[in-house]
Each structure stands twice: as C-alpha cells, then as structure tokens.
Amino acid sequence: MAVFPNSEYMERLIKTKERMAQEGIDVLLVTDPANMNYLSGYDAWSFYVHQLLIIFIDEDQPYWIGRGQDRNAALHTTWLDQEHLYAYSDDYVQSEVKHPMDYVSDFIKAKKRDKATIGAEFDAYYFSAKNYIQLTKNLPNATFKDATNLVNWIRIIKSDKEIEFIKKAGKIAEKAMQAAFDNIEVGVKQSDAVAAIAHTQIAGTDDFGGDYPAIVPLLPTGEKTSACHLTWTDDTFKQGDPVIIELAGCYQRYHSPLARTIILGIPDEKTQYIADVVIEGINTTLQSIKPGITCEEVELTWRKVIEKSGIKKEHRIGYSMGLNYPPDWGEHTASLRPGDKTVLQPNMTFHMIPGIWLDNMGVEISESFVVTESGCEILAEFPRELLVKPNIRLA
Amino acid sequence: MAVFPNSEYMERLIKTKERMAQEGIDVLLVTDPANMNYLSGYDAWSFYVHQLLIIFIDEDQPYWIGRGQDRNAALHTTWLDQEHLYAYSDDYVQSEVKHPMDYVSDFIKAKKRDKATIGAEFDAYYFSAKNYIQLTKNLPNATFKDATNLVNWIRIIKSDKEIEFIKKAGKIAEKAMQAAFDNIEVGVKQSDAVAAIAHTQIAGTDDFGGDYPAIVPLLPTGEKTSACHLTWTDDTFKQGDPVIIELAGCYQRYHSPLARTIILGIPDEKTQYIADVVIEGINTTLQSIKPGITCEEVELTWRKVIEKSGIKKEHRIGYSMGLNYPPDWGEHTASLRPGDKTVLQPNMTFHMIPGIWLDNMGVEISESFVVTESGCEILAEFPRELLVKPNIRLA
The missing domain is CATH 3.40.350.10 (Creatinase/prolidase N-terminal domain)
Known part of the structure; x- marks a missing residue:
C-alpha cells in the first residue's frame, strides 16, 4: 500500500x-x-x-x-x-x-x-x-x-497532505532539538548525546513515530564548529565548548531540518555578536517572505542585514526541502542565493540556514518554513537564540 | 588529525x-x-x-x-x-x-x-x-x-588496526542486536524498538562510542519479511509476527553487520525448518572457510547443504565489507557466489547473509567474519538461532 x-x-x-x-x-x-x-x-x-x-x-x-x-x-x-x-x-x-x-x-x-x-x-x-x-x-x-x-x-510545491507530513516532521525536530539541549553537557560523550537525539528522531511523538532522516545529526564541537558537516566522536564535551547541532525530524520520508548552537559556558563577545546578527537576519528575512517574491530577493533581505555587521557570508542561505533519502534532504531546485529567480508560491518549503563559519569557530541557527498564502509559517518552534548552558560541572 | x-x-x-x-x-x-x-x-x-x-x-x-x-x-x-x-x-x-x-x-x-x-x-x-x-x-x-x-x-585486505576497528564494531553489533531482542515485543511500536537499537548503535560500549552505520536498521515485519530492505513503520508488533532485523555496529566508519529473525510467538514448522537449514548451512560453510579457497567454493559448500533441503536460494550469500558510508557497507568487490574466483586471504572481512525470501515470509540469519591464518573468526557473538519470544501479552 x-x-x-x-x-x-x-x-x-x-x-x-x-x-x-x-x-x-x-x-x-x-x-x-x-x-x-x-x-x-x-x-x-x-x-x-x-x-x-x-x-x-x-x-x-x-x-x-x-x-x-x-x-x-x-x-x-x-x-x-x-x-x-x-x-x-x-x-x-x-x-x-x-x-x-x-x-x-x-x-x-x-x-x-x-x-x-x-x-x-x-x-x-x-x-x-x-x-x-x-x-x-x-x-x-x-x-x-x-x-x-x-x-x-x-x-517543489507540496500538496496539503505533504505539508501535513512535513509539519509532523517539524514536531519531531522540536523534540530532537530538545533532546540535544538536554543531553549536551560538560563531561558527557558526544556519542551519548547523539544517541539520545537519534532515539528521539526515530521514536517521534506519542502520536506518530519518526522515520530516518536523510542526514544523521551533525555535531561540530569546539574549534571544529568551523566545519559544518562533521559528525560526532566519542570525546566528552568540555567546559566552554561551542556545539553546533544540525538535525531533522522525518516523517514518512518528509523532513523538517533545524540547526542551533549551544555554548557550554558563557559565550564570548564575538560568538554572541555573530549569533545576534544571524538572528536579526533570520527575523527580518522571515518577515519579508510571501508568495510572489523570488529566492534572490529573500537572500538580498538577509544580505542587507548582515552587510552592515561586518560579517561575511558567501554561501547560499537556504534551499527547498521535503521528501528525501540519504544523502540529502535538500531538493536541489530552488536555493536562496543571488541569481535564483524562483518565485515563492504557497506550499513551498525551505530550510533557511545562514550559517557562519570562520577559521576557528562557527554559528548555525536555522529555521524551516512553509510559504503560506500571505507569508510563511515556521515548521519547528524552538527558541531562536544562542543556547547557553553556563553551569560548571564539578568533576 | x-x-x-x-x-x-x-x-x-x-x-x-x-x-x-x-x-x-x-x-x-x-x-x-x-x-x-x-x-x-x-x-x-x-x-x-x-x-x-x-x-x-x-x-x-x-x-x-x-x-x-x-x-x-x-x-x-x-x-x-x-x-x-x-x-x-x-x-x-x-x-x-x-x-x-x-x-x-x-x-x-x-x-x-x-x-x-x-x-x-x-x-x-x-x-x-x-x-x-x-x-x-x-x-x-x-x-x-x-x-x-x-x-x-x-x-579488501585489512590492516591489523582496521581489524581492531571492525572488532569494536562487532561489539557494538552484539549490543544493538540485544537491544533489538529486548525491545521487540507484542504491542510495542516498531519505531520505538528501532529507536532503542539506534541509541545502542551510537552510544556504543562503555569503552568507545559508535559511529553511524552506512545502512539504518532494516526491520521487515509480518508478511513484509518477504522484502528484505524495508525499514520500520510506527505500527505495533502483533502476536505471531516474524521480525527480521539487519543492522551493523559501526566504529570510525568500519562495520560489522548482523542479521537475526525473531518470532513473537511459536514458530510454525516451515519457518523453523528454513531457519534450521540456514543455520546448518552457515555452520558448515563457516567451518570450510580458510585462506586459499575461493569465494565460489564458499558458496558451493553452502549450496550443497541447502540443495538437499528443497529450499531455493538464488542470490549471493555474502560480500566483502568494512569501511563505508551510506548507502552501503558492502565493498563491491568479492561476493560469495558462483563465478567469483577471489581467493580468501587473512584479514579479509565478509558479511555472510544467506537470507531466504519467499512470497509471504522470509528468514535472515547472518554472520560477519574475518579470515584468519587458519580459518575464520566471527566478529559479533550472538546466539545463532531463530530467536523466539513466545510470551503472550494480555491487552
């Protein structure tokens, strides 16, 4: 069937x-x-x-x-x-x-x-x-x-039933990111934290189970936050570590990706500044989204915010996503970048991920959204902020 | 590094x-x-x-x-x-x-x-x-x-350090199969059982964490055991269900695959007979393995056992495996099948999986092994039998 x-x-x-x-x-x-x-x-x-x-x-x-x-x-x-x-x-x-x-x-x-x-x-x-x-x-x-x-x-344009599946994936993404936040702690093995994330991704919610996402949880940690597609090791998290988590909820092969950055300590000024700029960029850009504008216009809104900050970002800031299999949940069609003249229409779904990766650090905060008749709707609700766990564990 | x-x-x-x-x-x-x-x-x-x-x-x-x-x-x-x-x-x-x-x-x-x-x-x-x-x-x-x-x-020929990694993967495979056996129960959602398996695969052992296997746990259940590459749903297991589990432990991208079949009830005669034949075939074939024989000779030993049983098996019964990424942990070189004249040598590693798939059912029991100087060594120790959980749960 x-x-x-x-x-x-x-x-x-x-x-x-x-x-x-x-x-x-x-x-x-x-x-x-x-x-x-x-x-x-x-x-x-x-x-x-x-x-x-x-x-x-x-x-x-x-x-x-x-x-x-x-x-x-x-x-x-x-x-x-x-x-x-x-x-x-x-x-x-x-x-x-x-x-x-x-x-x-x-x-x-x-x-x-x-x-x-x-x-x-x-x-x-x-x-x-x-x-x-x-x-x-x-x-x-x-x-x-x-x-x-x-x-x-x-x-690229989803049916209402497909949107329903993607929203279910969004619910799983929320739970999986919560599992990440709860389990990423100083002294914990990266592999144990990811085990808890993967458990949540597959167990899903009380109402429906999860499917396997097309990409495993990505977990660049410490200096390796400069490299967005690294997976976990069995090293333990250390006091002060920044940790990037990129994951997706998946329901019946439909995805809702989500990325956040956690600081296991007090964020330094630079990291906080970058996060603040990224969040301002996301907020402003999401407000601009509605049917009829083009992908490159979406990116331009983002770029205007970030240009005045002095931070450089030379990658696309998002892409169409939905139904998929490994190795990618992206659809390889529309990208939020200069030159992409795809016109947004209701029931398109995107992952907006304006990650910033510098030589020795990086920050990722992302949102997945569906284009609606009048704007857009976020698929997974999770605090849009630099997540901070400042408590110091005694050995 | x-x-x-x-x-x-x-x-x-x-x-x-x-x-x-x-x-x-x-x-x-x-x-x-x-x-x-x-x-x-x-x-x-x-x-x-x-x-x-x-x-x-x-x-x-x-x-x-x-x-x-x-x-x-x-x-x-x-x-x-x-x-x-x-x-x-x-x-x-x-x-x-x-x-x-x-x-x-x-x-x-x-x-x-x-x-x-x-x-x-x-x-x-x-x-x-x-x-x-x-x-x-x-x-x-x-x-x-x-x-x-x-x-x-x-x-195809591993170094001793690679074998060490694959043996660690074998330890994880043992734990993951135990998690499968412990969590697959009448009334449990398939997705919850696989969540527990995936947790174990990534958490690994107390001594070392696990990496992501190149294939997610496969879990054909009930009549769908006729189709070996199906993944889970969020349906609940039913009394009498046969359940095939194919999974791998993975350590630093090196794999040790393992398959078993669980019956949630009393196995019928046909299933038990097929399982007995497969196990006899595996036992006899493993005893024959040593450096110097060819892949097709390995398959022939298997085929001689199975031919007298009346069961048909038209697929290769195994393949070289080790380091890999999605979508496959197989190496695409030697296969245990007629015509493959690859000569076994020490430190080759294979997954022998002589699965039997009929119209409405299937049985999978597999072993991964490393060729040694004088024979072979199993990589993950787990009871080589049709696993039976006969207890009936009251609703």
Whole structure:
C-alpha cells in the first residue's frame, strides 16, 4: 500500500508527463529514490543497488525495475500492479561482468522504444557514469537528454497532505532539538548525546513515530564548529565548548531540518555578536517572505542585514526541502542565493540556514518554513537564540 | 588529525599508485567517500555535494577538492597539508549553470594533465553521469578509463588496526542486536524498538562510542519479511509476527553487520525448518572457510547443504565489507557466489547473509567474519538461532 491516495500519485504522474512533453522526452528514467517514491510510493533501503522507474509518456503506469529480492518491497509499498514490476537476477548485482543497465536497455528494446528520446537524471545520486555509458552504448539509436531535477521541480510545491507530513516532521525536530539541549553537557560523550537525539528522531511523538532522516545529526564541537558537516566522536564535551547541532525530524520520508548552537559556558563577545546578527537576519528575512517574491530577493533581505555587521557570508542561505533519502534532504531546485529567480508560491518549503563559519569557530541557527498564502509559517518552534548552558560541572 | 598513522595512509597510497601504473592511469579521480576516507582520512557528511581526491601518479600527496565550507573538515580530518586542499565557491553547488567538474577540469588543465590518462570510478556512488559528461567535454584530449573499485580492491585486505576497528564494531553489533531482542515485543511500536537499537548503535560500549552505520536498521515485519530492505513503520508488533532485523555496529566508519529473525510467538514448522537449514548451512560453510579457497567454493559448500533441503536460494550469500558510508557497507568487490574466483586471504572481512525470501515470509540469519591464518573468526557473538519470544501479552 502506498502512503498517499492513488489520485495524488496520478496528479504527480500527469505533471511529470506534461514536463516530459515540453522537453520532448518519450521515456523518462527516474533513479533519484525521492522521485521514485514521489511517483510510485516505493520505499525501501535498496538504492545501494541500481533501480529505477521508467515512465513511457503514452502508458498509464510507470515500470519499476530493480533487484529480484526487492520486488516484494515494490509490491508492498507502491500502487503499481504486478505486471509493472520487473526484476533483474542477482548476478547483475555489483558485478564486473553484467550491469543492471544492460537489463534496462533490453527492456527498452523489447518495448520498441530504442529509437526514442530518453530522459535521465544525469546529475542525480545513484545515476552513475557507468549507467550512462552502458545505456548509450546499448541503445545507439536513442537520443539521450538530461532530465536532472525534472521531477524535483514538480516536488517543489507540496500538496496539503505533504505539508501535513512535513509539519509532523517539524514536531519531531522540536523534540530532537530538545533532546540535544538536554543531553549536551560538560563531561558527557558526544556519542551519548547523539544517541539520545537519534532515539528521539526515530521514536517521534506519542502520536506518530519518526522515520530516518536523510542526514544523521551533525555535531561540530569546539574549534571544529568551523566545519559544518562533521559528525560526532566519542570525546566528552568540555567546559566552554561551542556545539553546533544540525538535525531533522522525518516523517514518512518528509523532513523538517533545524540547526542551533549551544555554548557550554558563557559565550564570548564575538560568538554572541555573530549569533545576534544571524538572528536579526533570520527575523527580518522571515518577515519579508510571501508568495510572489523570488529566492534572490529573500537572500538580498538577509544580505542587507548582515552587510552592515561586518560579517561575511558567501554561501547560499537556504534551499527547498521535503521528501528525501540519504544523502540529502535538500531538493536541489530552488536555493536562496543571488541569481535564483524562483518565485515563492504557497506550499513551498525551505530550510533557511545562514550559517557562519570562520577559521576557528562557527554559528548555525536555522529555521524551516512553509510559504503560506500571505507569508510563511515556521515548521519547528524552538527558541531562536544562542543556547547557553553556563553551569560548571564539578568533576 | 586523521585516524590512522601517516605511515598507513602512505602504504595505501603506494598500493593505489601501483594499481594505477598497472592500468596505465596517470591521474585518478576518487569520488567514493569510503575511498576518499581510506586514502586521506577525510570524514564528513559532505558527499551530498560533489567532492573528490585527485591522485597524480608522480606526486606525493593527493589533492582534496570540495565545497568551500567543507575545506575546514578536510583540515580537521585528513593528513593532507593546506596546499593540497582546493575548494570551489558556493555558486557551483546544485546549480543549473555551473558544475563542480568544471572546476575540477580547470584544475587538471592548470596542472597540465589535460592530455593524461585519467581514471575515474564510473560506477561509484556519487560519480554521476553529469560528472562524466562535463569532464569528457572539458578535457577532450584526455583519455578516460574506468577505475571502478580500483581502490576498493586494495581495501579488501585489512590492516591489523582496521581489524581492531571492525572488532569494536562487532561489539557494538552484539549490543544493538540485544537491544533489538529486548525491545521487540507484542504491542510495542516498531519505531520505538528501532529507536532503542539506534541509541545502542551510537552510544556504543562503555569503552568507545559508535559511529553511524552506512545502512539504518532494516526491520521487515509480518508478511513484509518477504522484502528484505524495508525499514520500520510506527505500527505495533502483533502476536505471531516474524521480525527480521539487519543492522551493523559501526566504529570510525568500519562495520560489522548482523542479521537475526525473531518470532513473537511459536514458530510454525516451515519457518523453523528454513531457519534450521540456514543455520546448518552457515555452520558448515563457516567451518570450510580458510585462506586459499575461493569465494565460489564458499558458496558451493553452502549450496550443497541447502540443495538437499528443497529450499531455493538464488542470490549471493555474502560480500566483502568494512569501511563505508551510506548507502552501503558492502565493498563491491568479492561476493560469495558462483563465478567469483577471489581467493580468501587473512584479514579479509565478509558479511555472510544467506537470507531466504519467499512470497509471504522470509528468514535472515547472518554472520560477519574475518579470515584468519587458519580459518575464520566471527566478529559479533550472538546466539545463532531463530530467536523466539513466545510470551503472550494480555491487552
């Protein structure tokens, strides 16, 4: 059973076919696990082997092609009928002799579409160079076209039911950040604190359980707060340590990310100043958000606040997010940065994370929000401040 | 600071260059995060953007190229000096205008190696078709060669220090499976049981903390045990449910996977029979393992046991594993299956998982082992049996 009503998958498929028609694509190969889930409901940790959906513009249902032992997962999680599930035998798996795209090529030939225009997600995770090389070699009469993000751009506007899922993820994010605040203490092992965070992420709330986020909790600590994507160690937290926590709540593969910075002591002036500027920037920027403005306008509002502070920030300050699988909860479509002219519309969801990383320290405070009819709504409510735990533990 | 002594990275690099020389490769692009870690120590959750190591056969150090905000992570986790860390600006990230491989191509041109033979991991995770297309377009005078698994085949034999790490991972796997057994109960939410498992995986033991495994706990339950790669839901376990748990302990990115099946009730005859056959197969096969035999000989021993049982098993029964990142802890080199003539050698490590999946049920019992001088040693000790929790809970 797929998670959404069939009508919702049909709408998504119709929109995908409209985009295919606009691009002149007859056959679309969908390898991004989030896009596979979006269109079929497929949900399993099998993206470590080659698998895909194939959408023929003139057929009603996509075909799922994957490994033999994963066909039952497609039966259990998709709305597709049995006749649309094709499985390759196990000797194609991580073999140096056979490649799953040979099977896919044979399938396309059998469907007599080997002269068609075939779209594929050239820059998606799990669509390897080898996939491309095998397909173009096996199907020399086909025309291949880059369809990176074709489905992602449809995903950018969420249905009300998707927003409901993301809000549930937001509730989990609140609890997980509280677990971080409660467990990050001088003398505690980083791994023990993250264990408590991960427990909360999966246990979820009394009303619903959590799913695995596409990124594990990030926990740069001490001087390593200069490096935003470091994970934890089993070192203990020390008096005075700054600790960055970036995490997400996840519900049925939908995310609500959140970042905060905790100081295990009294913050120094520089850290407090940076945090104050970031918070002012977030507040001012969130107030500016409404349908009709562009992503680059959002970033410009932020930049005007920060420019007068003397702090430099040369990265994008956010991105569209929602349904996803490892390694990223971002959707790879709209970014809050100069040059991005995507117009905000209701039911778009973003993670705004204007992190500041200097040579020996960093500060992250972020918010996830959904664009509403008149402004935006925060997805996880947690004190928007530099979190301070000044108490000194006696050994 | 990298995790291993510099001398160990040097040895790995020398072996890599030997393989490059054999293959006629002058420049090697290493994108697999496990291979990047293996050669440089690099360890951060930044593989969701394009990044790589470049190894020039005639230079002492690899170059790390990644996103600007991740350069500090390279400073903190690798043995490379600052001059070997190159970062692209943020406007290359998930952009439809610029691509990180354009930056890489410019780098190779600046190093005057644009006519060289360049090896790349064509079928590795995160080396996308777009990477290949941009590189071959930008460097038309270079010769590109598939170097998939070139470094993986070096990784297949572990150093003693790596074995020490994998054994620590085994200790964590034992604790995590115990947490599974203790928490999987009739009436308990699947998500609560997995929360307890994940807590244990990360908290590790009193002596050392755990790292994030490359795959989250898999938990097919009830009829869904027919589908091995399903994750949990927030449904509650029911009386009579079979539950498959596949998990790993992970220490400093090194894994020790383990699978068991729990029956929440009295096992039916069929399930017990399958489990008995699988256990007999594992016992017999493990006794046969020693240096000098091939992977296909290992599988043949298994197959002879199972053939007389009438149960069919058409998948590989195991694979080399160790250092890794999501989405897979397998190394993509040797598989225990017909045709694989890899000769077992001391300090190779495998996950033997002869799972049986039928239409409406499945049984998984697995063991991870290290090949020793005279046989093999199990990495995680846990009762090798169909686990039964027969007690009926009153509502």
